[in-house]
Amino acid sequence: MMMTITGSKSDRTGINLSKSDGRCKMARWIRNWSAEIGGFAVLLLFFWLIQGGIETLYGLKFPSLTVSVEVETVTTLFLSIFIEGIPFILMGVLVSGLIQVYVREELIWRLVPKKRILSIPMASLLGLLLPVCECGIVPVTRRLIQKGLPPHTAFTFLLSAPVVNPITIVSTYIAFGFDWGITLSRLALAGIIACTMGWVFSWFLKGSPLRPDGKEDENHPCQEPACNHHAHSRRHREDRLGHALYHAVFEFMDMGKYFVAGAMVAALFQTVIGLSAIRDFAQNEWITVLLMMGLAFGLSLCSSADAFVAASFRNALPTTSLLAFLVFGPMMDLKNLFMMVGSFRLRVIGIFFGGTSLLTLTAIIAWKAFQ
Amino acid sequence: MGAFLRASVCLGTALLLTVLIVTGELRFYVNPRFLPFTAAGVLFLLLLGLVQLWNLRTPALHRTGVIGYLLLLTPLLLFILVRPGALDVSIAANKGVSYLSPEAMQKEQKPLTQKEAEQRKKGESPDKDPGENDEPLSETDPNEYYQRFLEEMKSAPVIDLKDEKYISRLSTIQLYHKKDLKNKRTRIRGFVYRSDDLPEGIVMVSRYTVTCCAADASVVGVFASFPGVEQLGEGIWIEVEGPLKSVRFQNSDMPLVKADGYKRIPAPADPYIYAGF
Structure with a gap:
């Protein structure tokens, strides 16, 4: 970013003041400053909109399509998932960018224990300190892996952080009528599954879990080894920040x-199938467990809100199926899966999906037997 | 071209969010307590958009693809083309209905015995037949919070189920409609909803509750019966007032407002009840 600006500035001072072609000079001036002019215009537009331009714009009443109620409902649900998630994705991207610039690989190596038996449980509790919800966690995890955090540790974090974090704990506790039983069961099962998945990954995963094109920024100029020698100079830091922003x-x-793709599919799922589908099958406990896991996957609710939805089923469904819903949903859901597809190899996602489904079922059976 | 598309995705989405914030339509989609997050999102999108404008001539770092840009522009295009509103009654059946709050549900399952309460605290399921000599639990312990609302409701001439603290008030009504609040005049507002299993002559005067976003909405409300109830179409916003009665539904006693008539009202500016914790 800095480089381009300084580049255009030197152009500006170097303009030849030949008096004959004033118009050409004007054009060149506009071209040189186009980015700044564009940005300024956009800022003015925003200012105008905020200052009441909205009403003028709304007065125009451009022809809105007449659409059926279903389309409108899908749009409302889609936009609500999108609007709710977008700040957290942006935060994830921002945190990822900050990690890229300010966290050195040596630091990760120093802080994370070498032994898996220590690093995996530690990663499962990291969400308590770094409450990243499931929307923002994929970019952060990807960046941590790029920075050299062992994939099994990173994936344990990815799976546990949406559940083992303060916000989810409080909301689950409130949703279930101030009942620690469900809350603690949810936390324990999610933590155990995340750790187990960490172990599974440390055994089965050879090579990088990242999609080939997800790694391409190794070729960026600032990732070259030559750059790192000067990492201490402040000037260079600024360049790196500019680059990190552009990369963001x-x-x-x-x-x-x-x-967006995940939110769209989830909105369609909500409109076409919906929560109520489940009530017809409430007879058999294990069928409901499977159905609730499918529902958690399809609905793609935020992990801080899903407890309230689960609680509304308390009178209709057995506790096992509610717990399956609460444990599986934050680890695996449609919108998350789509984001993972963009970042990780398909094989890794296969292990994620198969592993978490099987482990959730096993954990629920064990929990039931334990009662 | 790609650079302009990226800039317009960032700035366009920022514009969409700004429009929603300024018009207050943000409330159709997410809980207003998300406003700071949305505002931060706008600022960050502006930043990214400007960074992209400054780098118009810098080569792209990743390929996004035509489908990618189409997807990224979908929210903006859908908003412009469809102009959606708040959720209406048509999705209510899909959303699931919470007839009773968790507290009221606990109470409905017969007075808790000491032993059951302890088990419940440990997260165990209660025994099917509790010991005979277990003492019933005193009324006060889980419901102390609701005493405040109960006192307020008892002293008021008419119970008004306001949006503010709606869930707490609703739970209080559900907890005490058979004793302290019996026959108390109550005023409720909401849209008409008939779930399939409701008995004849009763509708639910309903609201959506939203915790985070409209996708997690579920239906709550109070039953009502009044003359002309059968002719009333679903989704119409009404206000009814009458004494609080009780009706047996799905093995629970549910509060019911028995009114002499109803009044049609315009849909409120805040279409949902927002959880505020």
Whole structure:
């Protein structure tokens, strides 16, 4: 970013003041400053809109399509998932960018224990300190892996953080009528599954879990070894920040497109199938467990809100199926899966999906036997 | 071209969010307590958009693809083309209905015995037949919070189920409609909803509760019966007032407002009840 600006500035001072072609000079001036002019215009537009331009714009009443109620409902649900998630995706992208610039690989090596038996449980509790919800966690995890955090540790974090974090704990506790039983069961099961998945990954995963094109920024100029020698100079830091910001644009595009696709499918799922489908099958406990896991996957609710939805089923469904819903949903859901597809190899996602489903079932059976 | 598309995705989405914030339509989609997050999102999108404008001539770092850009522009395009509103009654059946609050549900399952309460605290399921000599638990312990609302409701001439603290008030009504609040005049507002299993002549005067976003909405409300109830179409916003009665539904006693008539009202500016914790 800095480089382009300084580049255009030197152009500006170097303009030859030949008096004959004033118009050409004008055109060149506009071209040189186009970015700044564009940005300024956009800021003015925003200012105008905020200052009441909205009403003028709304007065125009451009022809809105007449659509059926279903389309309108899908749109409302889609936009609500999108609007709710977008700040957290942006935060994830921002945190990822900050990690890229300010966290050195040596630091990660120093802080994370070498032994898996220590690092995996530690990662499962990291969400308590770094409460990243499931929307923002994929870019952060990807960046941590790029920075050299062992994939099994990173994936344990990815799976546990949406559940083992203060916000989810409090909301589950409130949703279930101030009942620690469900809350603690949810936390324990999610933590155990995340740790087990960490172990599974440390055994089965050879090579990088990242999608080949997800790694391409190794070729960026600032990732070259020559750059790192000068990492201490402040000037260089600023360049790196500029670069990280520019890179954040692409990371946002990358995450955003998969997020939009996931939100769209989840909104369709909610409108076409919906929660009520489950009530017809409430007879058999294990069928409901499976159905609730499917529902958690399809609905793609935020992990801080899903407890309230689960609680509304308390009179209709057995506790096992509610717990399956609460444990599986934050680990695996449609919108998350789409974002993972953009970041990780398909094989890794296969292990994620198969592993978490099987482990959730096993954990629920064990929990039931334990009662 | 790609650079302009990226800039317009960032700035366009920021514009969409700003429009929603300024018009207050943000409330159709998410709980207003998300406003600071949305505002931060706008600022960050502006930043990214400007960064992209400054780098118009810098080569792209990743390929996004036509489908990618189309997807990224979907929220904006859908908003412009469809102009959606708040959720209406048509999705209510899909959303699931919470007839009773968790507290009221606990109470409905017969007075808790000491032993059951302890088990419940440990997260165990209660025994099917509790010991005979277990003492019933005193009324006060889980419901102390609701005493405040109960006192307020008892002293008021008419119970008004306001949006503010709606869930707490609703739970209080559900907890005490058979004793302290019996026959107390109550005023409720909401849209008409008939779930399939409701008995004849009763509708639910309903609201959506939203915790985070409209996707997690579920239906709550109070039963009502009044003359002309059968002719009333679903989704119409009404206000009814009458004494608080009780009706047996799905093995629970549910509060019911028995009114002499109803009044049609415009849909409120805040279409949902927002959880505020």
